[in-house]
Amino acid sequence: MMRKGSSSALRVAAPSASRFTRVPLRSFSSTQPTSSDLDTAAFGEQHIAKGIGRLTKHVFEEGKGTFITTDKGVKLLDLTSGIGVVNLGHCHPKVSAAAAAQCNKITHAQVNIGFSAAQIALLKELIPILPHKSLDSVFLWNSGAEAVEAAVKLARNATKKPNIIVMQGSYHGRTNATASMTRSKTIYGEGHGPLMGGVFATAFPYYSQFGSATKDTPKEDLVNEALLQLKLTLQQQTSPADTAAIILEPVLGEGGYVPAPPEFLQGLRKICDENNILLIVDEVQSGMGRTGQMFFIEESGVRPDILIFAKGIANGFPLSGIASSKELMDLQKPGSMGGTYAGNAVACAAAKAVIEVFREEKILDNVAARSKQLFSFLQDLKSSGTKAGNLIEDIRGKGLMVGLQFAHPELQRGSSNTASKEAKVQPQIAPKVVQECVNRDMLLLSTSVFDVLRFIPPLTISEEELDQACKIFKESLEAVAKDL
Ligand SMILES: Cc1ncc(COP(=O)(O)O)c(C=O)c1O
Known part of the structure; x- marks a missing residue:
């Protein structure tokens, strides 16, 4: 048994004032200060395991089709499908209705x-x-x-x-x-x-x-x-x-x-x-x-x-x-x-x-059409001869599981192949493009230790939504290319 004043590496520090105030349920009073008073994202930072890395500090409140709305009313175009999960878009009415019926x-x-x-x-x-x-x-x-x-x-x-x-x-x-x-x-x-x-x-x-x-x-x-x-x-x-x-x-x-x-x-x-x-x-x-x-x-x-x-x-x-x-x-x-x-x-x-x-809903037909649309946009951008297009090394994938790998910026300036190999183990461009997309209210993910972006929109994405996504992606890549 631990004696008063004894030390232990396992001893947990006393909660600081900023931590969540534990209120016995029976004596709960809404006037007691808790960190629930914090802004929602700040509460999350305080009380959700730090081991969960996250792309943004947005608080997702609602999802419908290809869009997520945050607690601040920001409407985000979701090209991640929550990492390839909501293939039929957020809250597909038929899926939600089936789940609700099963709940009863x-x-x-x-x-x-x-x-x-x-x-x-x-x-x-x-x-x-x-x-x-x-x-x-x-x-x-x-x-x-x-x-x-x-x-x-x-x-x-x-x-x-x-x-x-x-x-x-x-x-x-x-x-x-x-x-x-x-x-x-x-x-x-x-x-x-x-x-x-x-x-x-x-x-x-x-x-x-x-x-x-x-x-x-x-x-x-x-x-x-x-x-x-x-x-x-x-x-x-x-x-x-x-x-x-x-x-x-x-x-x-x-x-x-x-x-x-x-x-x-x-x-x-x-x-x-x-x-x-x-x-x-x-x-x-x-x-x-x-x-x-x-x-x-x-x-x-x-x-x-x-x-x-x-x-x-x-x-x-x-x-x-x-x-x-x-x-x-x-x-x-x-x-x-x-x-x-x-x-x-x-x-x-x-x-x-x-x-x-x-x-x-013939979802696979939409995948085929939207895949063609996405690949043709990306290929055109790659071969456009622009600074942004020249950053693209490889476009690959199938359907709506599409990867885009960047070449090393040094290579663009005509230097040696060594630079390209170094780039392969140090993403340089993809994380910046992702950030630029987030700044423009679009969610896009990078992947791997190489310089790769992945496009995994809901399989139900419409032609217009994909056009909008491509436009945002192009602007984001151009913004990154400008500073390289
Ligand atoms: C190919 C593959 N296998 C397994 C997993 C693990 O799945 P989960 O995150 O649901 O545990 C993932 C998640 O991204 C995955 O992509």
């Missing part, structure tokens, strides 16, 4: 106690749109990271092997296991070790990951190099006998917005088959129509052993999951999977409505 039916239909009608109704719609007919057994959870953990658990359990191979540049989440699998930036794991063991990283076919490559390096060379690195990983770091699974984002997200060429995905499938290794495809960000198909992997024809989905599935309600063959999934003992909120009924009702909206 049953909100918590606990899955370790009985079957959830809302979950079963969702799966009847979801299973037919999954990218391979072998994916006929599903486990639903809440967040993307949880679903990644579920996939790892299943792979280890099913193969009785411990190790997982991830891609350099991958992002799979911030929990203990997923932070160890995330290789896009060290910040997610830094100072938090020891993280989950048994994780090995291999190269992804992205030119910035290879010293000698440029954006013009043929895709075939990048694919061959990455597949060679994987074979070496299996010979030098983790043998096939110890390797349960290879996991990848088919469009590298936080690592730079780079779609994997189909040949790479097919090469991975072959190596997995030859070595009795499972292939886990993480479509948390690239799934649910984002790339113009319901799932990006469809295009390659590759069968995932385990598919991971989240984000867009319920358009803002927390829902994630894995899909696999019944044969594989049933290797897990009853009770080994689950969770209090796993596959929450309200989120499931919202997700069912999401799938219906995709069909009814």
Whole structure:
């Protein structure tokens, strides 16, 4: 027991006057000063974990379609979709109505106690749109990271092997296991070790990951190099006998917005088959129509052993999951999977409505049209010969998951290739452009350790809204270019 006056490194400092005044509920008086009197954003700074970094200090109060309105009445054009989540726009009326109706039916239909009608109704719609007919057994959870953990658990359990191979540049989440699998930036794991063991990283076919490559390096060379690195990983770091699974984002997200060429995905499938290794495809960000198909992997024809989905599935309600063959999934003992909120009924009702909206409103047709519009605007800007246009090195992606990488400003002045390589590990332009966009009431995100911007508007964005976004982006880039 701690004696009066004794010191302890664990002792917590007495609350300062500026901290929230704790008021016993029974004697609550509205005249007592609390930090609720602070401006809303200031309250957030004071009482919300600092570990959550954020792009702006805006306080989001309402969302409708492609726009968010703040507590100060500022209307923001949202090109982030809340990091690829509100694919049908904020508060899609049909999705909100389905969730509201479910709230009045049953909100918590606990899955370790009985079957959830809302979950079963969702799966009847979801299973037919999954990218391979072998994916006929599903486990639903809440967040993307949880679903990644579920996939790892299943792979280890099913193969009785411990190790997982991830891609350099991958992002799979911030929990203990997923932070160890995330290789896009060290910040997610830094100072938090020891993280989950048994994780090995291999190269992804992205030119910035290879010293000698440029954006013009043929895709075939990048694919061959990455597949060679994987074979070496299996010979030098983790043998096939110890390797349960290879996991990848088919469009590298936080690592730079780079779609994997189909040949790479097919090469991975072959190596997995030859070595009795499972292939886990993480479509948390690239799934649910984002790339113009319901799932990006469809295009390659590759069968995932385990598919991971989240984000867009319920358009803002927390829902994630894995899909696999019944044969594989049933290797897990009853009770080994689950969770209090796993596959929450309200989120499931919202997700069912999401799938219906995709069909009814022909969302994929809009993705195709808006994607064409965005790519053509960006390509025109790149080839415009202007100072702003010349900053653009690469435009890539699929559907409305579009990445734009900048060249190093020094390179614009004709200096050596070294400058370009340095730029690749020190974003110079993207963060400034993001800030200029915010100054013009538009939300846009950068990504990766490279100098990359990502465009992920709601898939429902209209032609006029996208025109407006392109105009703001151009002005923002010009403002940055002027000062370089
Ligand atoms: C590809 C991918 N996997 C997993 C995750 C983690 O999802 P969550 O943030 O819901 O835990 C993310 C989140 O951005 C992601 O993009």
